[in-house]
């Protein structure tokens with residue numbers, strides 16, 4: 001499946017009776033990249049989870065290409081082309097690397113594993129290792145690789161670099177950038193490492209208390225330290 005446009009219109013969502021997100025509207029063109037920034041606890045994870053149908057819907061719409069997926073359950077959204085790599089890293093710790101990857105194949109031939117092993121040679125080396133023996137970086141690679149086996153049209157990544165050593169962050173970002181540049185999928189990245197996040201995407205969105213407070217080009221943010229400080233409470237560079 002080729003990359004698809006993601007369009008979110010006036011989305012409102014939360015947990016049970018609690019509202020977290022309101023009036024969230026944005027679009028990412030097919031094959032495009034968007035970075036979502038924001039301080040801790042502002043609703044970034046809730047946004048990605050809401051796109052997957054994992055929160056309480058309170059209004060608005062999510063469209064994937066021409067298809068309105070708002071009313072679909074999580075598995076149906078995944079089948080429609082949304083791929084989600086959660087912050088918690090989706091790894092079955094009692095299974096080996098290869099067994100974890102099998103679960104992402106969903107009946108397609110085993111030979112497809114070779115494509116992700118080529119992308120992550122480290123996983124190929126550790127194919128018989130148990131999930132619980134993996135480092136944080138390897139778990140992140142496995143979680144991403146498993147999602148990629150589903151050939152998503154839109155890939156949602158929640159802080160993939162969290163807790164990883166700088167050299168592993170470099171390697172992982174290189175792979176993510178290559179994936180995005182291939183044009184085979186649209187990518188939405190939530191990331192706290194601002195410099196790397198701005199390197200990743202031209203289009204940036206900043207969330208504060210569940211609302212979009214800034215949308216624009218990353219270059220604008222990079223050039224304006226005061227703006228970055230006011231939006232994110234930290235300097236860059």
Ligand SMILES: Nc1ncnc2c1ncn2[C@@H]1O[C@H](COP(=O)(O)OP(=O)(O)OP(=O)(O)O)[C@@H](O)[C@H]1O
Nearest residue numbers: 015018020038039040041042043044045046047087
């Ligand atoms: N399962 C849940 N039930 C109720 N409230 C929740 C739940 N998960 C998160 N929240 C609340 O929703 C708000 C947004 O949290 P969220 O995890 O989306 O923020 P975030 O921007 O991703 O933060 P971080 O950068 O720390 O991961 C917070 O106030 C949080 O306490």
